[in-house]
Amino acid sequence: MRVITFGTFDVFHVGHVNILERAKLQGVHLIVGVSSDNLNLEKKTRYPIYSEDDRQHIISSLRCVDEVFLEQSLELKAEYIKKYNADILVMGDDWQGKFDHLKDLCKVIYLPRTPSVSTTEIIEVVKTK
Ligand code: C2G
Secondary structure, eight states, X not given: OEEEEEEOOOSOOHHHHXXXXXXXXXXXXXXXXEEXXXXXXXXXXXXXXXXXXXXXXXXXXXXXXXXXXXXXXXXXXXXXXXXXXXXXXXXXXXXXXXXXXXGGTSEEEEEOOXXXXXXXXXXXXXXXX
16 A cells, blocks of 8 residues: 655654654555645745755655655645555644545545644744753
């Protein structure tokens, strides 16, 4: 089974490792769409701290990850699922229900987020030190 997941993975932290390792366990091949810098500007109205090249580099170095590509638009999930032949889409449960319309293309699974860790909080803590 081929698993696909998406995310920015900025200021990489343990919550990111946890979701990627658990995504991999759903199948045998894990494909990760790393959100582009421009997509983040649209979504979070700021550029990520780490560039899209560095974020892709970090994700592709992980043992649980088999393939990485740049996610250029949130609207292209169906195209990416088809292009990469994914059987399962995994997302964190902050996206619960948001991708149910893709269920006729592949299985959609939402996994619980790791509590008490987020990039936004890390940035805030570092700012005040
Ligand atoms: N995550 C997690 N636990 C945390 C923080 C993040 O499980 N404490 C998960 C999120 O649920 C997501 C993945 O890690 O599945 C990446 O998180 P983000 O980098 O915040 O990505 P996001 O903004 O959710 O982007 O096309 C979809 C979007 O690009 C997803």
